[in-house]
Amino acid sequence: MTGISIEASERGKFTVLSVNGPINSYTFTELQEKTMKHVGKSDLAIDLSGVTSMTSAGIGVILAAIEDAEAAGKRIFMIGPSEVARLAIESTGFSERFPTLASVKDLPV
């Protein structure tokens, strides 16, 4: 089973989590742990450009992160979602609930 790698870095006020690999029922807990560690404490960007597949488990983690960030008054963005990640987001019918930027360079200061 292909694994997932998640790297955290800082960019201005944002913590950037770069996700590579599939987000599915085997890997979503790792993404959940990483997002929970940062969400609500700082502004968060989740780079989805390296995501190779995304099931509903991944969407659930991201939705929870968005709602947690909103509750804490922090900003959160998805960065350059890969084709599969974009399709998974679109399948919800609520793409607008996932604030998205093309690149980390577009993150607000």
Added chain:
Amino acid sequence: MGLTIFTYLAAIVMVITAFRTKRLGSGTGSTAFKLGALASAAYAVCLATGYLLAADNQDMALSLLRWAGALALASYAAFFRMALTYPYARKIYLVDLALTVLVGIAVWRFVYTADFLESVRRIELEYIRFEGAAHGLLSTLGAALALATTVLFLIRGLTTASRMYKQHLFVLTVGLAVSVAYGYILAIYFPGQGKNVVYPLAGLSALPAILAGYYALTATRLFHVGTLAKSTLTYGLLIVFFGLPLGVVVGVLLMFRLDMLAFVLGVGVLGFLMFGRWAEGFLKGRFGSARDEEAREELETAIAHLDLSAGRDEVLGKLSEIMADAFGSSWFMAISENESGGLSRVFPGAEEEELAASDSPIVPVLTALDRSVVLKTDVIADPAFADSKTAIFGFMDALGSEALILAREGRRIVGLFAFGPKRNGRDYNALDYEAFLAIHGKLFVVAYYVRHVARESLLSTVEKEIGLADQIVKSVQESIAPIDYPGVDVSFVCRSTRQLGGDLYDAVRLSEHRWFFVVGDVSGKGLNASMSMIILKSMIRTLLREEKDFIKLVSRTNQFIKDHLPRGTFFAGVFGFLALDKRSIYFINCGIPAIFFRSPSLDAIIEVQGEGKMLGFVRNLEPHLKTRRLDLPVNSGLVISTDGIIEAESIRGEHYGKERLVRILTENRGAPAADIVDSVIRSATSFTDGRLEDDITLLAINFHGHKEKTS
């Protein structure tokens, strides 16, 4: 008009307050209170109007101001009557008669003689009053009655045992004392000293007493002293640092730009709208309710993070610790519906103990109760409990409990949680009540878990999760209504690859020819997803009984997910109504990835689900929902699938996809529904080399032809 505008506004508030007490019923002093509030409102109107007319129509002004005096005394008499028996309903006819006679005499002496006032007049703001010979005596009589009432409220407050009523009586004491002092200073003392400018404001004097009375007749919970202090501080600071400066700015602007009244008032309103909310939020964040809300959120999070797979005893043990920390409860008890429909204690204790049999009076009382949190103070002080007071009080007394949280499914109690007295000896207060309401959804999950999952000791320790799964799946599947109809063939599979999952299939028979069904996937994995799925299923069934509008049913389900299931939970699926007598299916696509329709006329498999919006992403889903209708000709069929099949991955990372599914469905045209389901599962299992990673749900419906049902 000037200052009298405030008096008229206060009169409106008093009348509204009097009529709002209607719903409280009678028996707790509310009749006396209503009379007092209406008399006070009439007093305020008479006083303000008399003052206004004193410049041009002295006769009418004199009459109104005399009435004002009589009405003030009538109001005090009503409060005195309230003080004699509050909070209990005792009929004391002699006292009522004596007070009525007193008020009658007062009206006679105040209004129809010159004892109180001889004449009045006003020149500009200068109000001149010529007092009658008995003005001092009558004023003193009114003040003495008001003071006696205040003292009576105080004594009753000091001697009553109930903390709730003690609080009511002290609030009434303070309210009335403020009213008396204010009224005396503005209506008697200042005019006596020749200071008449603020006389029109004397009509406001009854307001504190009325508001205190209204509080006493409506409040059923003790206020939390800290919260009260914080709220007072917040609004005090808001007035000092925001309200007063804004008022000064508007006042100064008015002084210089009186010709631009609308502009200046506009600036004031704009300033209030722009900065008022910000200032309130800023102060609340530091002193007020924002911190209480944070504490409630933390509590909700702690409950949501309970590891349900740890077993029932451990889950309830941890929950008990969380409750003890959050509320300071001396003990915590979980009660669940038992097999016979009664209520049994499941925690604490090694053995379950039946607390109420199914025919016990408390069971229907709790089932019919229109609230989910019950504090003992509510039962004591809230007239809404009048009919159920004995049963609930008896039940709580037998447990020794001070608070209950109920989890109900439709007209059935799934479970309830009882809280013992606080360790510090205080009562549960309004702040606790808000917190109980906030965690109700989370406790509902636990109640369901307790109801459906047997004791840990009964489970195999090796296959604990599988054991839980079996019980959950059984509890879910045993209630699915089979779609059994002549000429219709239905089959489904709903399974999780790891025993526990969030996939859901449910069907409910609505009438002889009609079924409701839902197919979908609750996000998440494992036991927590399963619990969310069961709760959602249960909630949909509950809403189905209450809601006749299809779109509203789905919208309310969405609302439930947002309000009560853990953050990040969503549901992708379809809600449908099968009207077999009409050969139609109505459905709302909520993100189901595939609904395939087999058309006999086109001899083709067509994708019909269209666009859908999943549940759990926005608070108001109603504008996004669309009902579709599909006619079912003879030999047509439907196959509905969640994403588990479509997105199944091969070892090479390729998706099973819709094309393969269509191919299998095409190959199985005319096959029984069960064979269609089997073929798809076999194909997907083979494609993934036996490693289906996601939960799968598949529903196949074949419509062979409508035959009249002979029943």
